[in-house]
Amino acid sequence: MAFAITQTCCSDATCVSVCPVNCIHPTPEERAFGNTEMLHIDPKSCIDCGACADACPVDAIFPVERLTGGQREYARINAAYYEGEDHRPEQPVRGPVFHDWGAPSFDRVLPADFGPLRVAVVGTGPAGMYAARDLLLHTPAEVTLIDRLPVAGGLVRYGVAPDHPSTKKAGESFARFLTHPRVRLCLGLEVGDGGVTADELAAHHDAVIYAVGAPEARRLGVPGEDRPGSVAASEFVAWCNGHPDVAPDAFELSADRVVVVGNGNVALDAARLLVSDPATLQGTPIAAHALAGLRRGKVREVVVLGRRGPQHAAYTRPELLALKHLSGVDLLVDDHDPAVGAAIDGAADQDKAAVLKGVRREAVDWSLPPAADGRRRIVFRFLSAPAEVRGEESVRAVRVTGAAGEAEIPAGTVLRAVGHRGTPLDGLPFDESTGTVPNDRGRVTGRPGAYVVGWIKRGASGGIGANRVCATETVGSLLDDAASGRLPAPTGSARSFRRLARRRGR
Ligand SMILES: Cc1cc2nc3c(=O)[nH]c(=O)nc-3n(C[C@H](O)[C@H](O)[C@H](O)COP(=O)(O)OP(=O)(O)OC[C@H]3O[C@@H](n4cnc5c(N)ncnc54)[C@H](O)[C@@H]3O)c2cc1C
Ligand SMILES: NC(=O)c1ccc[n+]([C@@H]2O[C@H](COP(=O)([O-])OP(=O)(O)OC[C@H]3O[C@@H](n4cnc5c(N)ncnc54)[C@H](OP(=O)(O)O)[C@@H]3O)[C@@H](O)[C@H]2O)c1
Ligand code: SF4
Ligand code: SF4
CATH class of the missing domain: 3.50.50.60 (FAD/NAD(P)-binding domain)
Incomplete structure (x- = not known):
């Protein structure tokens, strides 16, 4: 038997990195990843270890024999992916199919002896949380997490439909970082509109990552x-x-x-x-x-x-x-x-x-x-x-x-339901035609030390998981700039920012 990926897959590719036989595709390194609606398990190669099911944040992976009702169709959908043109073997295959591993890539360049960076992440939706997670897991950074709402989670909390409980579970995997010892959480604090300004944030942090989403419904x-x-x-x-x-x-x-x-x-x-x-x-x-x-x-x-x-x-x-x-x-x-x-x-x-x-x-x-x-x-x-x-x-x-x-x-x-667009933030450039902040691999154009991730960076397209690869790119740019000395030094202390946040928060 084999495992199969089902409806709630949000393509975050967590399963790809834990599969011991590389039988989950497309991987983020493969061209098809950008257009895929979900990932697929090759039933001919799967060795039934269950590692992917344990790792999936939205409970999308099940043994094929446990699929019931409408989910049964996913056994065929997973298998069919490997019968497509790109994957079809020349000869009929009886035993396991071996998928090549791509070349290893190392996109983290921060030297091991680098001091902890102070980074503000504005927005606690998937993009902000993937970025914060990346910083916390791979660097000694101290992260100030800010959201204008009194509850964290962005669209996972307030957008994902309530009858999609498995997808909502993605919020649980983010929530454990809200109480991380190197995180300072500031809920009910808006950037702009009487809260803190982009300049104040920059003055108190080595870098600021804006993950503010695309809150405006298109007309x-x-x-x-x-x-x-x-x-x-x-x-x-x-x-x-x-x-x-x-x-x-x-x-x-x-x-x-x-x-x-x-x-x-x-x-x-x-x-x-x-x-x-x-x-x-x-x-x-x-x-x-x-x-x-x-x-x-x-x-x-x-x-x-x-x-x-x-x-x-x-x-x-x-x-x-x-x-x-x-x-x-x-x-x-x-x-x-x-x-x-x-x-x-x-x-x-x-x-x-x-x-x-x-x-x-x-x-x-x-x-x-x-x-x-x-x-x-x-x-x-x-x-x-x-x-x-x-x-x-x-x-x-x-x-x-x-x-x-x-x-x-x-x-x-x-x-x-004709889509969404970002809104301008005081102090950041804004492209009216795309509703995004102009950026190069997450670096905000003309504003050193400022970065964007998620829908405000790419436009309002892609599910929760798409923000993970997006965050990897942005955090990679930030660490690259830190290592090359391109981040402006902050002038204010962490303590003075805490006082400011207390005064300006709701
Ligand atoms: C209605 C709806 C349902 C969806 N359902 C699914 C689904 O079932 N599965 C799936 O894979 N994808 C789903 N998506 C897509 C998914 O939610 C997005 O890919 C994802 O939320 C984008 O992440 P983000 O972090 O860029 O933005 P958001 O999730 O919008 O997060 C932005 C955060 O920034 C905060 N913020 C904004 N401005 C400021 C400010 N000035 N100061 C401080 N904080 C600020 C907001 O309060 C918010 O918490 C859905 C999208 C919508 C609109
Ligand atoms: N369950 C989930 O996984 C889930 C749930 C919700 C959202 N999401 C993701 O979140 C993202 C945003 O979703 P979305 O539904 O807001 O946007 P979307 O996927 O971009 O869909 C917008 C729709 O509006 C149509 N449209 C745009 N302008 C129009 C106009 N003037 N008149 C008539 N139709 C118009 C588009 O048609 P055209 O194609 O012709 O432009 C398209 O059908 C997507 O990537 C989506 O997959 C995922
Ligand atoms: S069950 Fe194991 S072998 Fe099969 S797809 Fe999942 S991780 Fe890979
Ligand atoms: S949501 Fe992520 S971990 Fe779960 S099946 Fe999809 S890509 Fe794999």
Whole structure:
């Protein structure tokens, strides 16, 4: 038998480094790593040692024989990866396949006798925590961890959907560094906006790593998008997670149909939470006010709107697959344009659109209310871009356009799930076109001693694990600069920063 990687994999590659036979791919050194949705175990090489399952921070790895329900499919998905063109052996293979190890790389250059650096990390989401972990595990650095919120965790705490408890567990592996003896934790302290400034941080630390994420939800740029009832999907997910900035009564959910614009994973998270039987959410970390709101809510149908076809959807296959196994929920593809069915029917097994094979297709009559048969449903409408959010006092409908024509989809709530962007921080350069801080391998342009990591560095793309490789690069740049004497010396002491933080914190 062998082990297999399943739905919750966030591609952080922790398992790669513990596998004694190098049978988990793609590795961060392989080109395919940048585009992969998850990692895969080669069943022909796996020696069943279980080391990867012990190391995985999100409990994504199981022995194949223990996979049940929808997870069973992952035995095939893992094996199929090694049957792809890049991996297919010339001759049929009977015994184990031996995977070559890449050349070793050493990206840590700090001399062993180097004194401890004082580093501030702003942001306690995955990017900040991977960077802090890297510094604490590989150097004697003292780390000041800062977050504007009173609770650490960033989007692992307030973004990851509450019905993804395994993914939330990534937070536990970060939490042990919050109490590390070389960490000083400053929660409720904002950089900017009346808290501490970038100059003050720089004056009290050898280096500052900004891991502030991409907090702004992208806009649609269509008329009516600011009508009451039209909000960001990430705000809805934050409400479900009890985010302190979202009021408990922010969502009423009194309409029977919700339109979610965009078809990335945030769109699927929002759709799934809206149609799930609230009983299945009980016992998850969902906020009590959100569970009560979903119980009271009237939503029977969620329309997920993609401006491109099913072959180009931004969601990942594991998240779409999971929807197919949601109890009491039907999936439907709106057959309004023959190109949608053609893309699904013509999809090869490994293509994303193939996951929709077998899902019912029907041209939806939007003049009718959602079916009242006791079931809930998610309708995928592809090749349709939002043109207007209509209504008088609040949202009444969304007008959509596409090559096959226009439609007006009646809905009481519109959730924008069209991505996120960073916001400018006083004292740092900012690129308006990308919503990121300009940088070279994490070094902030024109600001020696300042670094970026995570979504504020790369843009709002990639799951939790993608921030690990990103942090390795940024910390590598910082240590390189330290060893080469390129860090400006701090003028203030650790003690005076503590006093400042106490005065300015909330
Ligand atoms: C709704 C949602 C759900 C997601 N679910 C998943 C999932 O299930 N699986 C997965 O792999 N990926 C998921 N992702 C992606 C994942 O969350 C991101 O890859 C990751 O959080 C980005 O990390 P980050 O540290 O750059 O940003 P964040 O996690 O946003 O962390 C930024 C931190 O900086 C703090 N901060 C911001 N500005 C300041 C300031 N001025 N001063 C002090 N502190 C500040 C914030 O409070 C926050 O704690 C999800 C993303 C979203 C939006
Ligand atoms: N479970 C998980 O693993 C999980 C959960 C949540 C988030 N994440 C990750 O977090 C990252 C961000 O996710 P996300 O869903 O916020 O963003 P995303 O993956 O970038 O998806 C954004 C979606 O919005 C669409 N869009 C953008 N502008 C639009 C417009 N003006 N009109 C209509 N549609 C528009 C995009 O379509 P186009 O493709 O046509 O541009 C795309 O479908 C992703 O890497 C995601 O995988 C992971
Ligand atoms: S069980 Fe052992 S051999 Fe198999 S993939 Fe995991 S670490 Fe590698
Ligand atoms: S989350 Fe990380 S450790 Fe777990 S399977 Fe995915 S890459 Fe491996």
